[in-house]
Amino acid sequence: MYNSAGDLPRRSTDHGSCEGEACPPKRDPRVAREGGYDPHVNEHAPTGSDSGPSILDALLRRILTSRVYDVARDTPLDPAPRLSARLGNRVHFKREDLQPVFSFKVRGAYNRMTHLTAAERARGVITASAGNHAQGVACSAQKLGLRAVIVMPRTTPSIKVQAVQARGAEVVLVGDSYSDAQVHCDHLITETGLTFIHPFDDPLVIAGQGTVGDEIVRHRQGEALHAVFVPVGGGGLLAGVAGYIKAVLPNVRVVGVEPFESDAMYQSLKAGHRVTLDHVGIFADGVAVRTVGAHTFQIAQIAVDEIVRVSNDEMCAAIKDIFDDTRSVMEPAGALSVAGLKRWVAESGCHDEHLVAILSGANMNFDRLRFVAERAELGEEREALFAVTIPERPGAYRDFCIALGQRVVTEFNYRLNGRQEAHIFVGVGVDSRRDAATLAQELRARGYETLDLTDNEMAKLHVRHMVGGAAPDVRSERLYRFEFPERPGALTKFLDTLGGRWNISLFHYRNHGADFGRVLVGFEVPDDQEGPFGTFLETLGYPYQREVDNPAYTRFLTPGA
Numbered sequence: 425m426y427n428s429a430g431d432l433p434r435r436s437t438d439h440g441s442c443e444g445e446a447c448p449p450k451r452d453p454r455v456a457r458e459g460g461y462d463p464h465v466n467e468h469a470p471t472g473s474d475s476g477p478s479i480l481d482a483l484l485r486r487i488l489t490s491r492v493y494d495v496a497r498d499t500p501l502d503p504a505p506r507l508s509a510r511l512g513n514r515v516h517f518k519r520e521d522l523q524p525v526f527s528f529k530v531r532g533a534y535n536r537m538t539h540l541t542a543a544e545r546a547r548g549v550i551t552a553s554a555g556n557h558a559q560g561v562a563c564s565a566q567k568l569g570l571r572a573v574i575v576m577p578r579t580t581p582s583i584k585v586q587a588v589q590a591r592g593a594e595v596v597l598v599g600d601s602y603s604d605a606q607v608h609c610d611h612l613i614t615e616t617g618l619t620f621i622h623p624f625d626d627p628l629v630i631a632g633q634g635t636v637g638d639e640i641v642r643h644r645q646g647e648a649l650h651a652v653f654v655p656v657g658g659g660g661l662l663a664g665v666a667g668y669i670k671a672v673l674p675n676v677r678v679v680g681v682e683p684f685e686s687d688a689m690y691q692s693l694k695a696g697h698r699v700t701l702d703h704v705g706i707f708a709d710g711v712a713v714r715t716v717g718a719h720t721f722q723i724a725q726i727a728v729d730e731i732v733r734v735s736n737d738e739m740c741a742a743i744k745d746i747f748d749d750t751r752s753v754m755e756p757a758g759a760l761s762v763a764g765l766k767r768w769v770a771e772s773g774c775h776d777e778h779l780v781a782i783l784s785g786a787n788m789n790f791d792r793l794r795f796v797a798e799r800a801e802l803g804e805e806r807e808a809l810f811a812v813t814i815p816e817r818p819g820a821y822r823d824f825c826i827a828l829g830q831r832v833v834t835e836f837n838y839r840l841n842g843r844q845e846a847h848i849f850v851g852v853g854v855d856s857r858r859d860a861a862t863l864a865q866e867l868r869a870r871g872y873e874t875l876d877l878t879d880n881e882m883a884k885l886h887v888r889h890m891v892g893g894a895a896p897d898v899r900s901e902r903l904y905r906f907e908f909p910e911r912p913g914a915l916t917k918f919l920d921t922l923g924g925r926w927n928i929s930l931f932h933y934r935n936h937g938a939d940f941g942r943v944l945v946g947f948e949v950p951d952d953q954e955g956p957f958g959t960f961l962e963t964l965g966y967p968y969q970r971e972v973d974n975p976a977y978t979r980f981l982t983p984g985a
Contacts, residue, residue: 686701
């Protein structure tokens with residue numbers, strides 16, 4: 425099946441020789457790093473068991489016989505000149521955002537649906553999804569003339585609901601989360617006999633996504649690949665691409681990328697078995713999966729070299745990087761691979777190599793752009809946030825600005841809360857995290873008490889918009905962060921469950937364009953009410969996290985400060 429170069433004689437296009445030898449990095453990227461870089465290196469890749477080659481051979485056959493191009497486009501491998509210059513490598517973007525549904529998901533859905541029996545076609549298909557898979561199934565059903573039912577949470581943004589309906593699918597809105605939608609979907613399957621189209625854990629879906637890997641190899645124009653970076657949710661795209669790449673160009677590294685908040689594949693590969701996360705972050709909703717697939721995990725164990733995790737801020741910075749090179753706006757999950765590529769290059773020291781990042785989707789809600797713009801500079805390490813204590817006297821502001829020198833002040837928040845000293849929340853333009861640390865040291869050397877809040881999530885989400893001084897009369901305040909579903913009645917449910925039993929002393933919410941809103945709430949709860957208050961939190965049913973001794977809170981909002 426293979427020629428001497430490890431390539432497949434499937435198409436007339438010459439794949440070139442297999443030259444993807446790893447460049448000797450300054451530091452071995454397979455070793456965990458300090459400073460947040462802690463990849464899971466898959467010690468079983470690429471052939472960790474006797475069954476490994478046979479599994480990849482079977483997957484390869486499915487990929488080569490996949491039917492995707494009735495609906496999917498053979499998308500380009502576009503150069504990223506600005507990012508390449510910054511990173512010292514030749515970076516290309518695999519443009520899956522250019523698909524008819526703005527996501528790669530249509531490949532796997534269509535390939536699976538072309539294999540339905542006549543009886544299954546007559547009944548129709550069903551799936552549960554709040555995003556790109558829903559549109560992929562709807563598009564495929566429209567092409568094949570099938571009935572499609574898509575179960576979506578009521579929190580799904582209207583733009584996504586309308587996109588699915590525009591392709592003729594029936595939309596059923598149920599519950600506040602994907603889990604609620606999936607439970608109802610299972611009920612409908614039993615009731616109607618509709619065929620479920622899995623978003624990732626199906627061999628035919630994986631094979632359809634694997635055609636992305638085939639196109640990467642064909643479009644590299646004879647240039648040796650060094651590494652391919654793949655976003656990871658349930659693992660369908662990762663398994664398909666990794667399986668193809670390792671079968672054809674085994675020396676090319678395949679690196680999965682996940683958010684820290686949704687790292688089910690990282691945790692599973694590290695543990696050696698599938699791990700179910702207790703909770704996932706929803707910023708990159710396209711990869712917010714609690715458990716990876718059984719099929720996808722098995723292939724990842726064989727074919728994936730490592731998993732890199734990134735922060736939400738790094739994804740925001742990657743969205744900006746992609747826009748700078750393409751003038752296209754990715755969704756957070758769509759930019760995930762670029763964020764991982766940047767982190768991997770910074771930590772591995774790799775240079776002068778050919779790197780490919782898959783842009784997996786561009787179904788971005790417009791109102792989320794405000795949040796992305798706010799956080800991009802932080803993710804790019806171009807802005808630092810500080811809490812600085814200055815004397816409360818005339819001329820103190822001017823002295824502080826002189827201490828900053830020629831640096832750009834991006835934000836300055838202050839309200840009088842004492843007569844001896846003032847706490848200010850300030851954003852400052854910097855060149856890097858090292859530059860930010862140097863600035864903090866310089867300020868401390870000048871006598872300013874300085875606290876770096878750049879990585880403090882509560883400070884970035886809430887406190888920077890609330891700085892106004894503490895409330896001296898508040899007593900027994902307990903501070904919590906909640907995720908409220910973005911739907912009518914969510915706040916009313918909160919207040920009804922609260923029932924007037926405890927006073928709300930602080931409340932902050934901003935719409936970030938996500939399915940769930942981040943809310944910061946302070947309650948006045950006496951010690952003898954701790955039990956009933958805990959019952960209230962559990963009865964409410966919204967994810968929550970208590971904030972204890974958060975420096976952003978104690979510096980700016982603590983009662984009596």
